Amino acid sequence: MAQLNINGRTHNVEVEPDTPLLWAIREQVGLTGTKYGCGVAQCGACSVHLNGEVVRSCSIPVSSIKAGDRITTIEGLSRDSSHPVQKAWAAIDVPQCGYCQSGQIMAAAALLAKKPKPTDKDIDEAMTNICRCGTYHRIRAAVHMAAGNTKVGSADAAATDNTTV
Numbered sequence: 001m002a003q004l005n006i007n008g009r010t011h012n013v014e015v016e017p018d019t020p021l022l023w024a025i026r027e028q029v030g031l032t033g034t035k036y037g038c039g040v041a042q043c044g045a046c047s048v049h050l051n052g053e054v055v056r057s058c059s060i061p062v063s064s065i066k067a068g069d070r071i072t073t074i075e076g077l078s079r080d081s082s083h084p085v086q087k088a089w090a091a092i093d094v095p096q097c098g099y100c101q102s103g104q105i106m107a108a109a110a111l112l113a114k115k116p117k118p119t120d121k122d123i124d125e126a127m128t129n130i131c132r133c134g135t136y137h138r139i140r141a142a143v144h145m146a147a148g149n150t151k152v153g154s155a156d157a158a159a160t161d162n163t164t165v
């Protein structure tokens, strides 16, 4: 049994100690916005925040979560999709298939919490999540918009060069 504080609520989950946090979040708690991609901390689809830091939940056993640790998933980023990153994502229409996008948004939110005005280099270094649809240009534009560096029109124009699979 593990006790997890997720999005401000405490959940007692019946899992083996080596169960990845991702599966506790999805299967026990029922929050399915966090996705499974590779399972080996490479793709970032499973990104959540642990005490404000972005982590890859597929590779964190629940036994490593301490009492008082705060986990935030995409469902807890805001009550009504009003987080600046979510608003920018919607304004620029970032997702294509969408599968990677909750992880991308969590990574972007963690980046902006640390660096409110990131450069392209900052974004490229921090946003290592994989998008098989190739939405990287729109992701970068949306991060700038969320940071307040661009308005909808200019960010949209910057993001039109999207590569598909």
Ligand code: FES
Pocket: 035, 036, 037, 038, 039, 040, 041, 042, 043, 044, 045, 046, 047, 056, 057, 058, 059
């Ligand atoms: S599923 Fe966790 S990094 Fe890919």
Ligand code: FES
Pocket: 095, 096, 097, 098, 099, 100, 101, 130, 131, 132, 133, 134, 135
């Ligand atoms: S939007 Fe399809 S994998 Fe990123």
